[in-house]
Every structure is written in C-alpha cells, then in structure tokens.
Amino acid sequence: MTYNHIPLGGIRVSYTPELEGGGHEFGRAFAPFVRDVVGRPGRLLEWCAGPGFIGFSLLAAGLCDSLDLADINEHAASAVAETVGANGLDGRVQFHISDCFAHIPAGASWDLVIGNPPHVNSEDTQTDYRRSHSPLIWQDSDWAIHRRFYREVGAHLLPGGSVVLQENRRFSSPEDFTGLIEGSGLEVVGAFDCGPDYEDYYFLWSRLPAVAAGS
Template sequence: MSHSTTPHVDELTQSYKYKAWNDVCVYYTEDLNGGGAYIADDYLDLFNCFTDRRRFKRMFEWCCGPAFIGYSMLAANICASLCLADFYGPAIEAAQYTADKNNIGDRVTVYKGDGLLALPESERFDLVVGNPPHFVERNMLEYRENFEPRIYVDDKWRLHRDFFSGIREHLERDGLIVLVENTRGSHIDTFKPMIQSCGLMISGWQWSRRFNVAPALWYLFIMRDDSKVQLQIRGNNFELTAI
C-alpha cells in the first residue's frame, strides 16, 4: 500500500533523529517537530481511555509532518493501517523514510499535497487525527521565535475550513475525527459553524491529559451527522455505541 513520494532510503543523506514507540522508530529533524513528538504520547493516553480498546481499520493523520501521532498509534495497535498526507516536502520525506526503515510500507500510505487534495477519492477512514496549526495569526512571540509559520499559523482558518469541507467524503459513516487544538488559539465555538455547515457534528471535547495547564491543549471529537453511533464520554472514559 505504500505510495512512494521520495527517493530510495539509501539516497537520503539527511541525518535524522528518532523517537521510538514499541518497535517503530519515527525519524525527524527538529525543524519538523511542531510538538508532535510529545503530543503523540498524549494521544495514546487519550485512546487508552476507550473502554472497548477498539482497533480502527484505517487511520488518517492530517497535517502529519513526520507522523509522530500516526506511527505511535500504529505501533500501539490502535489502527491496522495508516494514511499520511502533508504539503511540506521534507516532512513527507521523513514520514516515508520511517515507513521504509521500519519495513512497514505494506501498512502505510504516504501522500504529498495540499490538504485533502492529496488523497485519491478511493481513500476511506474510520479514524482521523491531526495536530494542525493552532493559531490564526502570527503575533505569538514564543511560537514565532521557535517555529516556522507553516507549523503554527492557519491564516483565516483556511486549512481547517478546507479540511472540514472535504473530509466527510473520506470518512466512513460511523468514523471518528479527533483533533488537538490550543486554548490560546481557539475554543469549541471557533470551529462549530465550520463543522456543522459541512455535514459533520461535534460529538464532544476533552482536555489534554499531559498539557492541561494554561495555555492548555484540548481535543475536539467530530463525527458525520448521519452516523449510527455516538460517542459516550463518562469522566475520562469513552465508548462508541450504536444509536
């Protein structure tokens, strides 16, 4: 299933760092790390709260970068196969390098392109995750000094709007979207009109387990408006149940 977007691994000369989850090493450079190396562990904490410990068939990581979140969840057996997409060439090269180096190309598909336009119409997911840019403007001093704007700025929320308008056709009827956001950049009402206008619905939200002190991270749960299951949130535990 691997869709090659980069030269053969042996031709890559860039020196990568790596972080390992179980038997999967995720390769990256510091300029590609927009927090995903740490947020991935937070995602794992979140999904460990699903009471049925379900395994999703195919997961998509939007704005994947080196795909810390996607690969860590694949390594944790949360999903059976993984799809990745990002517009930034070096990030996609790193993501493909990880698939090749770990010999998991049969379970991973990597696409390069602008948002969902990178995906063929045939791609369908029952789980979508993402750590997109969290801010609509550039005047965040601590981010401006440490990150390139492509990592933290979503001008006029264009990336989010395009994502919400296009993801439904790739989401299985009972699929789940889980995005991580930042309280300094947004709250649930920021995205609610965008979501509801695209045949989607908000099914809940939760604070981050590890990054819950201001400025805190939070998780937004989204489903199709015709879904036949609903997300039940009971304290720190979750369950997808039939309606």
C-alpha cells in the first residue's frame, strides 16, 4: 500500500485519499479546544477515526497519555499501523476495527471520547462529499450512527468523562442531537464554535453528570 503523509506536531501521519474526511483540516480545531476548554485527558479515544488525524494531533501536542482509535473501515487499521511503526508509538496507540462499540472490549473506558463523525443525515442531500468521498465518510441517514453512539458511549466513559463531537452547521444543528444525548444519560455542556478558520463547524460537548455528594 502506498500512503500519503502529513506532519501533525511531531507525528508523521499516514493516510490514503479514501480515508481522508477532513480531520487534518478542520480537525485542527480540536487541540486548542481540548487544551483551553475541556482540559487534558489521560485516556483518549477518537471514534470514527479514519487514519487518526485528530487523535495523533492531540498525542503530538501532549494532550493525552494514551490514544485509542476506532473505525469501521479495516483499511484505516493498516494506515494507523504504518503511522505507529514509523513514529515509534508502539504501546501508546491502539486501533479497534469496530462498528461503533460492538468490537471494543466491554471494560475499555476513557476520560474523553472525540470524533468527526459522518455529518449528513440524508442520502438525498446535495453535498460536495458525495462526489469525493465514500458514504462511510459523510452519510448518517436518520442519524442512526449518532443514535447508536450515544446509546453506547456512556458505558465507556470514566467518572467525569466527556464526549466532544465535531459537527457541520450546513447539515445539522445542536438541537438535532440534544435529545439523543439526554436520553443516553449524559448531560449537554454546550455547543461551541470551532473558530474563525472553521466557521461551518461546531463542537458538541457532553459528559457524565456529576454525582451528588453523599449519593
């Protein structure tokens, strides 16, 4: 397999065009948001990771101790293995081929779960993604992937753990996901702009509710 490469911090990330869903572009907004707003996690999972642009950028910035990556696309596993080997990251990065959390160990849990999931609800939506990307990258009809993610993610969060997903204002609003989050037992912290360079995108932050004292 021949890979393209992009440097993210001190890590040279391997990828193919078929795996590229924007994580090395608008995904760059994650590092300052985690550093300045969410706070540094110890254990980090990037969901819908593809080649791991976002997760590797946070690892390179010293914003986590260990990194797990999960994606349904088995080709992403090979790209991540290439990145891990080339950058001497054995023991710090683990990849899971998984449809949501179906093939992730039941006991696996993280301080922070991040993701750049498919942004488009309908297969009929006219979108530039259709021309250049596999539906695995952009399509989530009836938000079925989001629904399943929020149903399952709480079981994989450590106490006080958070979820931050990056969404696209052209195809959704925070209100599309509020009921899914609250129905999962998480609480919505808020929606946050990704910054002037990424005006189409917003972060949706949720977390496990704080446990009341004495409960």
